[in-house]
Amino acid sequence: MEQFIPGQRWISNTESELGLGLILDVAHKRVTVLFLACDEKRMYAQDNAPLTRVRFSAGDVIESIDEYKVIVTGLTEQDGLITYLGKDEDGQDVQLDEVELNHHIQFNKPQDRLFIGQVDPTAWFLLRYETWRRLQQHQQSPVKGLLGGRASLIPHQLFIAHESANRSAPRIMLADEVGLGKTIEAGLILHHRLINGLSSRVLIIVPETLLHQWLVEMLRRFNLRFSIFDEARCLDTYAEDDMLAEAEPDDDVADNPFLTEQLILCSQGFFSNYPRRQQQAIAAGWDMVIVDEAHHLEWSEQAPSPDYLFVEQLGRISPSLILLTATPEQLGKESHFARLRLLDPDRFYSFAAFVEEERLFEPVANAAKLLLAEEALNEAAQQHLTVLLKDDNVDGLLKNLNDPEQSAAARDALIKVLLDHHGTGRILFRNSRQTVQGFPERERYGYALTGSANVDDLQQDPRYVWLVDKVKQLAGQKALVICKQAQTAIDLEQTLKNRAGIASAVFHEGMSIIERDRAAAYFADPDSAARLLICSEIGSEGRNFQFVHHLILLDLPTNPDLLQQRIGRLDRIGQKHIIQIHVPYLEHTECAVLYRWYDEGLNAFACNSSSAQRVADLLHDELAAVLDSKNPADIDALIARTQTLSVELEAQMHNGRDQLLELNSCRKELADELIEQLNSYEKEGVLWPYMEDVFECYGVDTEFHSPDCFIVRPSDHLRVSHFPGLTEDGLTLTVNRQIALAREDMQFMTWEHPLVTASMDMVLSSETGNAAISVIKHSDLKAGQFFLECLFIVECSAPAELQIGRFLPHTPIRVLIDQNQKDVSADIDHRDLVEVGIKFDKHKIIAFLNSQRPHLINILSVAEQKAKTDMQQLVDEATQAMLESLSNEIKRLVRLKKVNPTIRTEEIEQLKDMTMLAHENIQAAQLRLDAVRFVITS
Helix, strand or coil: CCCCCCEEEEEECCCCCEEEEEEEEEEEEEEEEEECCCCCCEEEEEEHHEECCCCCCCCCEEEEEECCCEEEEEEEEECCCCEEEECCCCCCCCEEEEECCCCCCCCCHHHHHCCCCHHHHCCHHHHHHHHEEEHHHCCCCCCCCCCCCCCCCCCHHHHHHHHCCCCCCCEEEEEECCCCHHHHHHHHHHHHHCCCCCCCEEEEEEEEEHHHHHHHHHHHHHCCCHHHHHHHHHHHHHHCCCCCCCCCCCCHHHHHHHHHHEEEEEEEEHHHHHHHHHHHHHHHHEEEEEEECCHHCCCCCCCCCHHHHHHHHHHHHHCCCEEEECCHHHHHHHHHHHHHHHHCCCCCHHHHHHHHHHHHHHHHHHHHHHHHHHCCHHHHHHHHHHHHCHHCCCHHHHHHHCCCCCCHHHHHHHHHHHHCCCCCCCCCECCCHHHHHHCCCEEEEEECCCCCCCCCCHHHHHHHHHHHHHHHHHHCEEEEEECCCCHHHHHHHHHHHHHHCEEEEEEECCCCHHHHHHHHHHHHCCCCCEEEEEHHHHCCEEECCCCCCEECCCCCCCCCHHHHHHCCCCCCCCCCCCEEEEEEEEEEHHHHHHHHHHHHHHHHCCCCCCHHHHHHHHHHHHHHHHHHHCCCCHHHHHHHHHHHHHHHHHHHHHHCCHHHHHHHCHHHHHHHHHHHHHHHHHCCCCHHHHHHHHHHHCEEEEEEEEEEEEEECCCCCCCCCCCCCCCCCEEEEEEHHHHHHHCCCCECCCCCCCHHHHHHHHHHHHCCCEEEEEEEECCCCCCCCCCEEEEEEECHHHHCCCHHHHHHCCEEEEEEECCCCCCCCCCCCCCCCCCCCCCHHHHHHHHHHHHHHHHHHHHHHHHHHHHHHHHHHHHHHHHHHHHHHHHHHHHHHHHHCCCCCCCCCHHHHHHHHHHHHHHHHCCCCCCEEEEEEEEEEE
């Protein structure tokens, strides 16, 4: 062991950030070290000081206190102190005593850390290598960005997200029927773009009543933390004066509250009430704006509403705009045109031109219906197709329709050509329950009860008595109970527990998100005593309770969409049972009228009616009058009127259905391929073992909870002050999508979960693990040999919008060179270099490394040449893949633009520019040595 002598320079093995240490004093078996870079002093016991002597060699570049650099050519040592000989930047011979070395010198390079003995346990080197491998795999995955959502893998949702999120700037309308998951589709698109770095500043505008639902959905499903902005939040941000003049909207851009967060959620009412905030929101600039319930933005060519004009201005400054709206059939043509105009004002500039275009397209839509129904095309339809598709040479396809052997292929080919021609197909996505399918049947049971409601004593209320009996009849089956008011839910839960001994969970807006998650988890647990989950109206927002098939409605809303939202908690794709809807109502009350109106007039309990809300809007005043009078004759008349109107509107909507659009909104073969890729990714089963290695290295305790579920907590030996994403209480995680959907109290861990991505960043952003020494045993290797295992990284830095990671992500290249400078990478696999657990004298190995330093530097040079050869092959392959992918997309868009005006010239030009930039960036890829391991055979 080397002696400590005042004036020597040493470095701390445990606190490398302290810089170079200077030995001040050696006495009484103690050594005192001064770290001048941070003015810290440390005292260590001489026999186990965590210090390594700093000794540079010929070829190293060192720096003096005065910050001039010297290339070392040799060194002399006298009385234990080193003097370096070398040449300065002008080529002059210089000498530099070690005491004059710059205090801030740190050893971050892998080879430097290896030579001075700053090595980490082999587990860290292995973790570093595995992290790079997994990162590369994820970067190149075709489903990157779609993996992390806590949502069922539903074809139409995944297709829409994949189809639109990859565009340079998606401007689209999501117009699926109620219950098909427009919010999830928007969340998937948003999550995809944030994960891929394509968007960073996002504004979501929703009706006041949906603020909470969006906040929870984005957090619970996609781990996206939005901030709700209202007037109080804006005032708090800069402590503004309430009387600030509205006439000077641009004077306080520096104090713009919308610049303080990246992800912001606001209500439309907030912006309507505070016009000045509209100007600040526009000035803040956004990558993406999402507007829910966009059909409420009123527009006419003569007088567009202020709310519409505000969204129009936002749409102009934001590259991406997503509108969520009711289906086009419900809106009427003018309203539908108004939405399209927001998305592409150049294309949809005139309502009259839009109506004429739709009229000209009608024969095509009719021909498409016949093709989809596998019916024969009449002569008129064939003529229309021949004229419209003249550039696509469809004569042969039309002839083949009459050939039994070729008709199916010809029909499919014609439909594909029509899809490419479809006018709004690229900006409008609309799926119907009829095309999506997979929904359960529904049965309704009405219970007419005599007596009157009793607010003061629930036990005297007939509905309470009925409910107690119903729970007993269900014999252990669980049920979801929904009522309007939170207080009703609270009182009911307490009375059931205290008076009837029935355990239940309660769920209302007065609870925090965590409290709601716990209540839902308690109810979902098959072993819990809770038979009921009693919800206020908020229970019909966003949550998925499809493991239940009994729904009890203690009252009814007057809004059909709200009723469908309630039923939609159970009526979901994947529901395995018939949904049984129970409605207890008191005779001669408002609820009794509503029950009959929904049941007989709208058939709303049995199925989703796309016309129901429109009918309710048209009959609003009549319904209000009947609910007030409760006159039997008036009720019968209202129901008859409702039936007639409902049938008329349903027929109109069915005839107006654009089946070609629906087909274009979910290409099943592509959607199935995405689902297969996602399933295979999740079934690899490597995520949890990888994270266990991370937790083991960093000192995080892990505990088995149940199959595919685990508990993680920070231990007393945590290596970092705070492990990202981990609370002091710990987390319960699952890597199983189905469990995550049923147990919302558990975090759904995927390769895109913030805990995982932050862990990988933490592993790779520090030098820990970039230098290691291992003693291994291998059946094909003799004892006493040594190797250098080098991990090089191919780095291609490029703007996020190029998505270079699809073609050339940061890629690890592993090179293994033996002591004879021979490349044995292909002969000896990384996984075969397993440590045998033999303790070794680190100081002796470091001394050996330094004695062999010139030889080892030559080995590193051989490894680098091999890595450069491998890198060139990667660059060539990436260039070819990029050119093929982007060129095909450019050719496709150029071809489509000839027949489909929604393809914008800017989009094609942008793709061409991207291709050139991507080529330049791939060719400029760099190679960097990231980690090195000295391997000795035992």
